[in-house]
Amino acid sequence: MFNSVNSATCIGLSSILIWASLVAVVKLITESLTPISAIALIYSFSAMSILVLNGLPRFQHMSKVYVWGCGALFVAYEILFLVSIALSQNHDQVLIIAMINYLWPPLTIVFSILAKQLNYRWPIVLGFIVSVLGLLLVVNPDILNLRQFLHILQQNPIAYFFAFLGALLWPCYSVLTKKYAQGQNAVPLFFVVTAVSLWGIHFMMDEAFIFPQLNMWLLIAVTGALVGIAYSNWNQSLQFGNIKLLILATYFMPVLSSFMSMLILEATPSLSFWIGTCLVTFGAMICWKSTAEI
Template sequence: MPCLTGPRATIAGLLAIVLWSTSVGLLRSISEALGPTGGAALIYTVSALCLVISNRQALLQLVLSWHMLAAGTLFVVYEISLALAVGLASSRTQALEMGMINYLWPGLTLLFALYINQQRAQWFIVPGLLLALGGVIQVMRGDSDWSPAMLVHNLAGNPVAYGLAFGAAIIWALYCNLTRRWSDGQNPVPLFFCATALVLWVKYLLFPQPPMHINSGTMPELLFMGISTAVAYSAWNHGLQHGNLTLLATASYFTPVLSAFIASLWLGLTPGWGFWQGVFLVVAGSLLCWLATRRASAHSDLVSTSSAKE
């Protein structure tokens, strides 16, 4: 990517947020045609090729360490968990739920930072986390009457997908904290993408998979998501280094709204008011967590400096 500075670098970071917001809808659409594992494997293969080609010089200078291997393992598990959670959702509406569950990670990142990175925070980080969790429950409830028994019933109906989605949020929160300590100024993300693609292909070859139905509509989706994911990572890192960090941090917290909106349009869904209430609660809870750390420390842009996500 050309070296952009000032407002242009900030625009590059905002572009990354827009591109990431397309991921849930495209993941679901591609998974329906190519299967959860096959579709994800092809997406990450395209992204890995783009990232390796554009970062080949930096990759030659990488110094491997056990820290990097540990971070890479978390990255791979996260990406696979999220992709499969969306792909294994029993319906397109449930795929939207998986995307919103994933957005528990900003609040969890800040919670884990209290212990891993000795991040300071004010007391209202706890209400922020509860608000975000309440938003996820509201998303799963929608406009229907709700009870704890109904929540248990929904979870029991597709435990693998829900488990992967909740697990993904926890894993990414850990990844954000640990890579902040372990990165040493290096960018091993292209290698992580290669590892993700490799693991997915191994799973595809070793376990029975649904047939791939590649058609004229699927290929543009696949290429767009593979390339846009690679561009988003590069643009985000560039925006963080040369753009307005505070603006990017704030904008990243509104990704769930944009993601849900784009996914709804792409998948032809019309979520009710209950769903959107949940989305806004997730955003409000994440922002409250961020404010709790912002007021406690001038260096609390942890989520923004750790790769925003889908």
């Protein structure tokens, strides 16, 4: 499918750029429409995009644990993460939610160790602590002030809880997928279920539907299509590209996502936010360097 390893790797890196921009773009769209319907529209286009590129998988021949178990985790993660963005009350909260979500790289390593998929060395403990301290610094620059920390969380507890729960679910999905997928790819099916579930939530909540204007339709269609393309390209790039470089690049997503959000949302993160973001990335990289596949 690709002319060279380098082209496959570049395609994979483009997926990371799309995901890093997703948080800010989703927030822009949900600010103009009702939250759940906006997300449902985006993922409807994503589902159509990935179906066009990959087709509907023959899930009858796949492991039931993978299809039902991993599928449920995938759908739950996508919904929780996207809804947490939609529920954010301002752009500063969007940045915090993104950082909570990007705890998943070190958590994936921890869960992989518990599942006996990785060997590890003691610096992994240091890496995980550094990531958590970085997140705490992002949420509350006065990191030792517990009362201030709780006050910040109480400003939007549901959104922060959804983001944190999503950060726990994605590592579970990753670990179980590695064990049960057996080389199969049911992501197109998962996207369809995610889109249908979001529309179900929209109707159950009796949420008003704001019909998007033409420019918003274009933004929704492009965003949704790019998300579908990113997932499709990522699976291909992992097979044909430089997997070590691609995995390493994912650990820079907190910094990249913050930078893209700053540009798109015109936010002005504080110095402590950037320090915390870099600590999250640095801690994840320590965890990565301290492990090896069994």
